[in-house]
Amino acid sequence: MTRLADLAGLPASRVPDPREAPALRWGVVGTGWIAERFVAALQRLTAQRVVAVGSRSTESAREFAGRFGIAHAHGSYEALVGDPEVDVVYVATPHNFHRPHALLALEAGKHVLVEKPVALNAAEAQEIANVAAARGLFCAEALWSLFTPKLDVVRQVLDAGLLGDITAVVADNGEWFDAEHRIQRHDLAGGPLLDLGTYPFSFAHWVLGTPDEVVARGTDAPSGVNGQIATLLAWGENARGVVHTTILANTPVSFVVAGSEATLTIPGVFYRPGPFSVVGTDGRHLAYDEPPIAYDALAYQAAEVARRVTAGETSTPVRPMADSIATMALMDEVRRQIGQVWEAER
Known part of the structure; x- marks a missing residue:
C-alpha cells in the first residue's frame, strides 16, 4: 500500500x-x-x-x-x-x-x-x-463521469490504497424540479433514482462493490412519483455507506470516501469535471483541479468507445456491462424496499 x-x-x-x-x-x-x-x-x-x-x-x-x-x-x-x-x-x-x-x-x-x-x-x-x-x-x-481525467485520478488513488481501509462512503445528488419537468412523469420512469441516483449509487458500487445489506426509505413527490430516497449500505463488518437522492430540494451533490489513512472529498457537483482533495489523518493535504468544462466532458466516453471498437474490443474496463448490471441490481433492491415499480414493468 x-x-x-x-x-x-x-x-x-x-x-x-x-x-x-x-x-x-x-x-x-x-x-x-x-x-x-x-x-x-x-x-x-x-x-x-x-x-x-x-x-x-x-x-x-x-x-x-x-x-x-x-x-x-x-x-x-x-x-x-x-x-x-x-x-x-x-x-x-x-x-x-x-x-x-x-x-x-x-x-x-x-x-x-x-x-x-x-x-x-x-x-x-x-x-x-x-x-x-x-x-x-x-x-x-x-x-x-467515469471516463473523465478527474475520475481516472480518483481511480489511481483508490487502486494505490492511499485511503487505507475504507470505512465510509457518503454520496448525495439532489436537485429541485418543478411539476412540469419530465422527471415528475410516471410514464417516463420519473423520480430521482434513474436520473440523479445513478451517479451516487454507481460511485458507491464502484468504490466498494455490491453491499451486503441495503436499507432504503422513500418519500413521494406531490406529482405522485417518488421524490426522495435515503439509503444505508453495509459492506462486511466495517464499511458503511449513505446514499441520498432527491428531486424535492437542492442538496450539496458531493461524494466522500473515508479511510483509515485519508479521506477523499469531491465537492458538488461531484460527477462533473472539477476539483477534489485527499486529506490524510496526519493533516497532509493533496488537491486536484481541472477546467470545469461540464458536459463537454461527454467527449471522453465517445473517444474511449472509438478506441475499443477500432481495436476490435466489445467492452471497456472503465464501465464494463457487469458493473452496470450490478448497479441496476442494487437500485432494483432499493425500489423493492420503497415499493416503486416502473409503468413499463407492470
Missing part, C-alpha cells in the same frame, strides 16, 4: 486526449437535452463524426440535424439504425426506451453506447449485454 506521506502530489491522469481517438461514424437516437450536449462535445473536442440522427418525426430530426450540421436526418429510429454509414449508435431517448432502442441498434449490427441508466432494471441490462455478446458488438453504459 502506498502512503500519502510518500507522495509529492497526486498522480497525473492517464486519459488520452479525446482528439487522438480514431474517428467513427456516429448515429444518435433521440434529439433531447443530453443528445444536444453529446453531439456538441464530440464536435468541439474529438475527431468523431456524427453523421446521422433519428427521431420519432422527420421534422424533429431535420431540425436537430440542421443545428449541428448532420448529414442524415431520419424520421424513425429504425431508419437511423439501418443507415449503412453509421458505425456506432448513441441511445439518448428517455429511460424506458433504452432497452428497446439499444436492442434495435444491436440487432441492426451496430455497436452501441447507451445513455445512463443503461436500462430500467438489471434484467433489461443483462438482456442488452447478452445480445451484444451474441453478436460480437461493443456495448457500454454512457456513465460519462
Whole structure:
C-alpha cells in the first residue's frame, strides 16, 4: 500500500486526449437535452463524426440535424439504425426506451453506447449485454463521469490504497424540479433514482462493490412519483455507506470516501469535471483541479468507445456491462424496499 506521506502530489491522469481517438461514424437516437450536449462535445473536442440522427418525426430530426450540421436526418429510429454509414449508435431517448432502442441498434449490427441508466432494471441490462455478446458488438453504459481525467485520478488513488481501509462512503445528488419537468412523469420512469441516483449509487458500487445489506426509505413527490430516497449500505463488518437522492430540494451533490489513512472529498457537483482533495489523518493535504468544462466532458466516453471498437474490443474496463448490471441490481433492491415499480414493468 502506498502512503500519502510518500507522495509529492497526486498522480497525473492517464486519459488520452479525446482528439487522438480514431474517428467513427456516429448515429444518435433521440434529439433531447443530453443528445444536444453529446453531439456538441464530440464536435468541439474529438475527431468523431456524427453523421446521422433519428427521431420519432422527420421534422424533429431535420431540425436537430440542421443545428449541428448532420448529414442524415431520419424520421424513425429504425431508419437511423439501418443507415449503412453509421458505425456506432448513441441511445439518448428517455429511460424506458433504452432497452428497446439499444436492442434495435444491436440487432441492426451496430455497436452501441447507451445513455445512463443503461436500462430500467438489471434484467433489461443483462438482456442488452447478452445480445451484444451474441453478436460480437461493443456495448457500454454512457456513465460519462467515469471516463473523465478527474475520475481516472480518483481511480489511481483508490487502486494505490492511499485511503487505507475504507470505512465510509457518503454520496448525495439532489436537485429541485418543478411539476412540469419530465422527471415528475410516471410514464417516463420519473423520480430521482434513474436520473440523479445513478451517479451516487454507481460511485458507491464502484468504490466498494455490491453491499451486503441495503436499507432504503422513500418519500413521494406531490406529482405522485417518488421524490426522495435515503439509503444505508453495509459492506462486511466495517464499511458503511449513505446514499441520498432527491428531486424535492437542492442538496450539496458531493461524494466522500473515508479511510483509515485519508479521506477523499469531491465537492458538488461531484460527477462533473472539477476539483477534489485527499486529506490524510496526519493533516497532509493533496488537491486536484481541472477546467470545469461540464458536459463537454461527454467527449471522453465517445473517444474511449472509438478506441475499443477500432481495436476490435466489445467492452471497456472503465464501465464494463457487469458493473452496470450490478448497479441496476442494487437500485432494483432499493425500489423493492420503497415499493416503486416502473409503468413499463407492470
